[in-house]
Amino acid sequence: MNNYPQASRILVAIDCIIFGFDGKDIKLLLIKRNFEPEKGKWSLMGGFLNAEEDLADGAVRILYNLTGLKDIYVEQLETFGKADRDPGERTVSVVFFALIKIDDHDSEAVKSHNASWITLDARPKLIFDHEKMVTRAIEHLKYNAALHPIGFELLPERFTIPQLQKLYEAIYNIPIDRRNFSRKLLSTGLLIDTGQKNNNSATKKATLYKLDAERYKTKFHSFWNFMPDSMKSQ
Amino acid sequence: MNNYPQASRILVAIDCIIFGFDGKDIKLLLIKRNFEPEKGKWSLMGGFLNAEEDLADGAVRILYNLTGLKDIYVEQLETFGKADRDPGERTVSVVFFALIKIDDHDSEAVKSHNASWITLDARPKLIFDHEKMVTRAIEHLKYNAALHPIGFELLPERFTIPQLQKLYEAIYNIPIDRRNFSRKLLSTGLLIDTGQKNNNSATKKATLYKLDAERYKTKFHSFWNFMPDSMKSQ
DNA sequence: GTTTTTAGTGTAGTATTGACACAATTTAAA
DNA sequence: TTTAAATTGTGTCAATACTACACTAAAAAC
DSSP: OOSOTTSOEEEEEEEEEEEEEOSSOEEEEEEEOOSSSSTTSEEOEEEEOOTTOOHHHHHHHHHHHHHSOSSOEEEEEEEEOOTTSSSSSOEEEEEEEEEOOGGGSOHHHHHHTTEEEEESTTOOOBSTTHHHHHHHHHHHHHHHHTTSSOGGGGSOSSEEHHHHHHHHHHHHTSOOOHHHHHHHHHHTTOEEEEEEEOOSOSSSOOEEEEEOHHHHHHHTTSOOOOSOHHHHTO | OOSOTTSOEEEEEEEEEEEEEOSSOEEEEEEEOOSSSSTTSEEOEEEEOOTTOOHHHHHHHHHHHHHSOSSOEEEEEEEEOOTTSSSSSOEEEEEEEEEOOGGGSOHHHHHHTTEEEEESTTOOOBSTTHHHHHHHHHHHHHHHHHHSTTGGGGSOSSBOHHHHHHHHHHHHTSOOOHHHHHHHHHHTTOEEEEEEEOOSOSSSOOEEEEEOHHHHHHHTTSOOOOSOHHHHTO
16 A cells, blocks of 8 residues: 655654753753764664654653653654754654653663763753754743643652742742742642651751642643743743 | 664655634635545645655645745644554654734635635544644644734734734634723733724724734743633633 | 714722741751 | 751732723714
8 A cells, every 4th residue: 555655754763852850950861872873972862763653652662761661741842854954864853851750760771771860051962953952842841831830740749849949940040939939839729738748858847748630630731820920021 | 874774764744734814713724635545535734744855844835835825924733643643654744833814825726725714613524633633733822822922923914903802702712801902912012003094994993003023023932911811721 | 963883091909929027947066 | 955057937018910890982874
């Protein structure tokens, strides 16, 4: 069966931008390629879409191979399709955006892929158009974290409001007023007080919250103002 | 040169969702296929990505073929990649989202492609997964028109505030308070009073505005609240 | 002229936000 | 044991933005 004899068949790649948060900095999971081409250079984790594989399944497969995690937050970000983007052969790359709880990942799998967590500031030069992909992903993170409750995906299941604030301060690289932030967050009704306190604090222990899973699902697509208005015009 | 001998080469299609506004309803430009496969059925305008063509150029080419327009608002929306989405052959489709000023298009080109403007409510069953693509595009329009000044792309260069309001009411299918809408719009500083009045009105003639091109560019990525808050939680 | 329809502006009450101060908790050092 | 330092939790007030309204002006039809 060949309905489209004149059309070109093209390689379809999948590349993954994987963000994590260590309590202080936003980090990217990048691999130092130990295979050709471009062996020894830094790149995003990726692979090719298989002939009979759904696109979304391909992304999950590649993310699982690197992190050992299956239930992580993934969004399709954008497809990069400049004709000359891969000098080896014409390749269209579908880029996925993933947020993971950094402590959950399988460090053996990461090590075997020659991958490392690298802060955004310290990221090396990347192959092909991967730097553009990362830039686009950072924009996406900044844009969406202000409107939708995705920040939680980067934190442990139980987290404190100060932790969440540090996360947002890292994303936007600005200081946020503690009191206004706390008021805004609690008013969303997304947070449930677990009754527990954080114990890795050297001073006053903060309350541990968890997400209200039901509300999180139903309200995910609402718009929120997680950030001060002044930030949103940036 | 074949660096990736084991990977599969796949057809890459481009499909375009083209929105227009006739002053009353949001419309979609759909084609009734006069070619195989699925001849006689309704679908989105599309085509295959050429071997040495940039992805974005492919979208512009396909949009130009159908509408005769080159400078239109286009965004990449999402790539659809279910393994079985095209029964003819495995095809990954990159979907583009376009907004056009409905009076500007080349009606001869549209006619020759067997295409028609169809209101959202009246749209027929579409081939493959095109209905999912349309649903996704409508979501995207609703989401983005509330936050960014994209509605203007559907109106003539000179437009009135009541026209703009009818557009937003059509997008969200809700009535909007005239006075609050006008105040909010003018406060963005995006509108320039042309000094002219609309003359296709049977009663009081409305002021014609145009976009402040400079402000439009620099402020495009700011968040705005074009819609009442009550709407945004839907 | 009078009526009908649409456009343009104003205002008062309410809710949200931003900028701030103060009290409470915990550990470590004095 | 007390004190200091750091961090968390809560409260208040003024400014701003939003909502729900009412009124005036312009244009054409009768």
